[in-house]
Amino acid sequence: xxxxxxxxxxxxxxxxxxxxxxxxxxxxxxxxxxxxxxxxxxxxxxxxxxxxxxxxxxxxxxxxxxxxxxxxxxxxxxxxxxxxxxxxxxxxxxxxxxxxxxxxxxxxxxxxxxxxxxxxxxxxxxxxxxxxxxxxxxxxxxxxxxxxx
Amino acid sequence: xxxxxxxxxxxxxxxxxxxxxxxxxxxxxxxxxxxxxxxxxxxxxxxxxxxxxxxxxxxxxxxxxxxxxxxxxxxxxxxxxxxxxxxxxxxxxxxxxxxxxxxxxxxxxxxxxxxxxxxxxxxxxxxxxxxxxxxxxxxxxxxxxxxxxxxxxxxxxxxxxxxxxxxxxxxxxxxxxxxxxxxxxxxxxxxxxxxxxxxxxxxxxxxxxxxxxxxxxxxxxxxxxxxxxxxxxxxxxxxxxxxxxxxxxxxxxxxxxxxxxxxxxxxxxxxxx
Numbered sequence: 001x002x003x004x005x006x007x008x009x010x011x012x013x014x015x016x017x018x019x020x021x022x023x024x025x026x027x028x029x030x031x032x033x034x035x036x037x038x039x040x041x042x043x044x045x046x047x048x049x050x051x052x053x054x055x056x057x058x059x060x061x062x063x064x065x066x067x068x069x070x071x072x073x074x075x076x077x078x079x080x081x082x083x084x085x086x087x088x089x090x091x092x093x094x095x096x097x098x099x100x101x102x103x104x105x106x107x108x109x110x111x112x113x114x115x116x117x118x119x120x121x122x123x124x125x126x127x128x129x130x131x132x133x134x135x136x137x138x139x140x141x142x143x144x145x146x147x148x149x
Numbered sequence: 150x151x152x153x154x155x156x157x158x159x160x161x162x163x164x165x166x167x168x169x170x171x172x173x174x175x176x177x178x179x180x181x182x183x184x185x186x187x188x189x190x191x192x193x194x195x196x197x198x199x200x201x202x203x204x205x206x207x208x209x210x211x212x213x214x215x216x217x218x219x220x221x222x223x224x225x226x227x228x229x230x231x232x233x234x235x236x237x238x239x240x241x242x243x244x245x246x247x248x249x250x251x252x253x254x255x256x257x258x259x260x261x262x263x264x265x266x267x268x269x270x271x272x273x274x275x276x277x278x279x280x281x282x283x284x285x286x287x288x289x290x291x292x293x294x295x296x297x298x299x300x301x302x303x304x305x306x307x308x309x310x311x312x313x314x315x316x317x318x319x320x321x322x323x324x325x326x327x328x329x330x331x332x333x334x335x336x337x338x339x340x341x342x343x344x345x346x347x348x349x350x351x352x353x354x355x356x357x358x359x360x361x362x363x364x365x366x367x368x369x370x371x372x373x374x375x376x377x378x379x380x381x382x383x384x385x386x387x388x389x390x391x392x393x394x395x396x397x398x399x400x401x402x403x404x405x406x407x408x409x410x411x412x413x414x415x416x417x418x419x420x421x422x
Contacts, residue, residue: 028312043304046199047311063197063367066359068209094196124359144374149206 003083025081025141027050030078034145037076037116042147045073052056052131054084054138061129062095065146067122072149075127081141087130088142094126198367200323201360202307203242203330204300206359207249210338213349217254221340222247223333223420235376237273237323240420242329244270249303249330249363250337257293264289274322288295321371328380329419331357336416339409348404354408355400358391383415 027049038044050061067073077088089105093099103115103125119125129142206216223243231237245413248263266287284305292298312322342350365384368377390411393404400408 012409028316031308031312043204043301044308045205045304047308047314047315048197048199050197055227056394061197063193063199064363065200066363068201068353068356068359071209135173144199148201 024093030143038147052143054134059131063127074147075117076145077115078143084139091126211253213353216346238325240327241331243333246330246333325366
């Protein structure tokens with residue numbers, strides 16, 4: 001009886017933990033949090049929700065973002081869906097390109113979830129996420145919105 | 150009794166684990182540990198694409214001198230010819246671009262007609278909720294002549310549509326819709342340029358290779374069944390035209406003319422003209 005009770009408690013714990021890690025990603029709510037960042041100068045253009053499973057191997061994800069010359073844009077990021085910080089960078093060329101340059105490195109701050117970046121020169125850019133390795137598997141997501149003037 | 154309890158508990162554990170893992174990410178079984186510094190270039194295992202909104206491209210072209218020519222947009226009456234999901238999605242994009250073109254050029258009644266067409270077509274591709282929930286017709290009618298407000302309304306529509314597609318696992322539909330919108334916008338741009346050569350418009354047409362690569366990449370990424378092989382092939386043929394840039398990254402007049410011919414042919418295939 002004691003063994004069964006213990007087993008059931010473990011099962012219950014797993015169930016609660018699994019539901020909790022999945023709840024980190026309500027991408028609709030995360031986008032809603034970002035939208036005020038567009039006001040008043042920018043209009044919504046596009047967005048991307050990137051969902052991750054952190055595991056024992058570090059991973060990368062890259063998003064290609066086409067921008068038009070001479071136009072003004074804002075990149076908005078919401079890190080509230082991440083159970084653990086990831087590295088967020090923006091590059092000038094896609095991964096593997098010899099002339100790839102780092103344009104922006106998001107430095108995450110404690111108690112801040114919303115970040116913005118306004119490129120000084122518009123061209124195709126590459127948002128790069130590096131997801132660190134973890135011991136216990138976690139899930140989460142990153143939401144990105146692009147606004148234009 | 151104990152055996153039954155353990156069996157049920159095991160099912161619950163398995164269910165929890167499957168639920169926690171989610172539907173989108175694949176679990177890896179490797180136990181290799183790597184530092185973040187080692188990851189950067191070697192282990193990017195997914196490239197994603199973000200496509201600009203048809204509205205942004207319409208506004209770009211408008212500022213570059215895209216004027217209104219009546220009757221070159223896709224007739225709303227053609228909607229009854231689109232019976233496959235493929236045709237419906239592509240032409241949803243075509244009509245979106247036409248609506249943006251009309252809004253940019255203060256064609257109020259045409260804009261409302263295209264909105265009605267989009268509502269009708271959205272039912273066919275299961276997007277009814279977006280059109281209904283936003284009260285768009287009332288908002289458009291209330292802001293006739295106010296281009297600024299109308300563009301914000303269209304941006305809202307784009308946001309709602311993206312949320313709907315993402316939330317329902319239909320991101321691939323967005324790529325096809327955008328392909329239709331992009332082809333229609335280039336059709337409008339090359340047509341207007343044929344009427345009256347415009348260097349700014351040629352510059353924006355030349356720049357479209359920036360987007361086309363992303364469109365092709367995005368469609369390919371979601372085309373495991375090869376449903377869009379022909380569209381991809383047609384777009385890749387158009388992409389070849391952008392290899393003939395001059396030193397200022399502008400297409401020559403001959404290349405622009407060639408672009409117009411190819412776009413016109415592809416557009417005719419899509420709208421059934």
